[in-house]
Amino acid sequence: MFTGIIAEVGTILHKVGGELDIRCNKIRDDAKLGDSIAVNGVDLTVRKINQNSLIFDVMPETFKRSNLDKAVAGSCVNLEPSVTTETSLSGHIVRGVVETTCALLSLTPDADALIARYQVSEEYLKYIAMKGPVCVDGASLTVMAKDETSFSVSLVQYTQEHTNLVNRIPGDLINLETDMMARYVAQFMQPMIQAAIETELDNRGVS
Numbered sequence: 001m002f003t004g005i006i007a008e009v010g011t012i013l014h015k016v017g018g019e020l021d022i023r024c025n026k027i028r029d030d031a032k033l034g035d036s037i038a039v040n041g042v043d044l045t046v047r048k049i050n051q052n053s054l055i056f057d058v059m060p061e062t063f064k065r066s067n068l069d070k071a072v073a074g075s076c077v078n079l080e081p082s083v084t085t086e087t088s089l090s091g092h093i094v095r096g097v098v099e100t101t102c103a104l105l106s107l108t109p110d111a112d113a114l115i116a117r118y119q120v121s122e123e124y125l126k127y128i129a130m131k132g133p134v135c136v137d138g139a140s141l142t143v144m145a146k147d148e149t150s151f152s153v154s155l156v157q158y159t160q161e162h163t164n165l166v167n168r169i170p171g172d173l174i175n176l177e178t179d180m181m182a183r184y185v186a187q188f189m190q191p192m193i194q195a196a197i198e199t200e201l202d203n204r205g206v207s
Helices: 026-030 060-065 157-162 180-204
Strands: 008-016 019-023 036-039 042-049 053-057 076-081 100-110 113-119 133-136 139-146 150-155 173-177
Touching (some): 026 053, 113 139
Antiparallel strands (some): 113 150, 133 139, 133 173
16 A cells, blocks of 8 residues: 655666566665565565665556556656555555556646646546545646546646656656545445436336
8 A cells, every 4th residue: 555655756777578677766775575666656566676776577467557568768757665554644545556547638837836637538537536636657646627538636846856747748648546435435336326227217117
């Protein structure tokens, strides 16, 4: 489990097959073999610790659902260690399970902030609520606007300086994890909604 508060921006040294070698300092110093680290929001397990980097194995399914498939040597990635009993829950509860990718549409200046707008399919947009939490490339953010095809978040100066989000250009794919609670509520309510619809149709004599 994670909070979406990025601890460090690392740099990919190489990606060969399913092996990902990421240069980092703070994360590497505190890491142990078997630790869970969120890489652009993807929960990966530390397999090897080098002098200045960490090595992870990435499953084919993870590559398919995330932007790690597009990562190359030199790419910057957001890193966060998993929570402990001493971790401050400053963001929101993040599973580290990327559901899909969304496309950056624009980065628009707004005083000291930047408004980032992302396009995502309706299948996932329905789990994104105004003023609710969302996790993009592992960073916990609050939704400030939403329309039929996209949502927007504000990147304050701290986020600009401590994540890779401002290094993106329109068209880049960004990892997305929607609000876990929204998904659970929707899953819980769906059978009741369907039953209510079927009862109403039966009452009207519609088959």
